[in-house]
Amino acid sequence: MVDFSRIATALLLLLVSLEPMFADEVSDTPEKTPGDIVATAQIHSCTNAEDRVGTLTMRQRVSDEGIKLVDVDLELRSDSIEPGKHAVHVHETANCTPCSAAKGHFDPGPNSNTSPDGNHPFHMGDLPNIVVDENHQGRLLTTTSRITLSDGPLSIFDSDGSAVIVHVGADTYCPEGEEAGCAGGARAACGVIRRVE
Ligand SMILES: [Cu+2]
Secondary structure, eight states, X not given: OOOHHHHHHHHHXXXXXXXXXXXXXXXXXXXXXXXXXXXXXXXXXXXXXXXXXXXXXXXXXXXXXXXXXXXXXXXXEOTTSOSEEEEEEEESSSOOSSGGGGOSBOOOSTTOOOOSSSSTTOSTTEEEEEEEOTTSEEEEEEEESXXXXXXXXXXXXXXXXXXEEEESSOOOOOXXXXXXXXXXXXXXXXXXXXXXX
């Protein structure tokens, strides 16, 4: 005889295990393997701080040549993020209230010029665009050696920290030089980047 209660329990467990990774409450603490340094940001809309639009996870590892590489995983899902390409950058200050408080693009070099459209795409915090689909979802997986999560001259955890900004428009990487909006224009979303201890 078929035991329906056991089947029901099994189905329930399956459904629980299939809980999408973008459930309303995304895990705030990504797994950390020994030696890696991990950072995360909860990203909120610039027009409505209550609207949580996605999550950034960064993981620093050391390459075979001893180079510090940061794997970037940015996931967005919100009706407030329009389909299309959006510029993504590390900005110079850990403050998203309001989004303009994140200031310019992270660029700690000796000739630091953090103006978003000027000196772009030479900033250390510049990242590739994220592509958001018709369902207002997108994921950017990339690796950068321009920044570090550990201490040092390229650390995004300098005295005032850093934030990630997703812009309303696409980043053209300013091939014609300084041009208003070439680095993505207005700010759509922002998240303060925190190291996972
Ligand atoms: Cu930016």
